[in-house]
């Protein structure tokens with residue numbers, strides 16, 4: 604089967620734990636198009652993990668890199684682009700994404716997200732005394748921005764990844 608002819612890059616947005624990377628990668632495989640991941644690009648360019656970048660250079664530095672990388676990936680080739688959970692907060696990023704891509708918000712309830720991230724130590728923003736409260740605060744602040752995405756796909760935390768891919772394709 605020939606690769607799908609994408610007209611725009613499909614950009615996965617939403618909270619940490621929503622499944623942007625897992626669903627994005629499976630969607631790219633299904634369509635036979637490139638899978639792009641802004642967090643992975645930042646890590647390999649810096650040769651550091653995201654927690655290390657936050658610790659050494661701070662969040663502002665990470666956000667600047669994130670914008671650069673998203674701009675470059677949108678320019679280079681069309682594909683499925685998974686972004687970090689904070690990427691859609693920047694107006695500049697939202698503008699780049701809406702001009703050159705189609706954004707898909709993977710929406711999940713707070714408790715679904717919490718159950719996915721609670722046992723991991725890969726999210727520097729959750730290294731706080733009360734990470735559940737931190738996640739809730741981020742969620743409440745970010746939902747109004749994610750609502751600006753072009754499409755919304757619900758993730759209940761139990762649906763298989765391939766079924767999530769079907770839901771994205773239906774939209």
Ligand code: S3P
Pocket residue numbers: 617618619620623624642653686687688689690725726727728
């Ligand atoms: C962040 C989410 C992370 C990563 C960084 C900041 C955020 O990506 O970009 O830790 O601000 O929500 P995931 O959404 O893939 O966890």
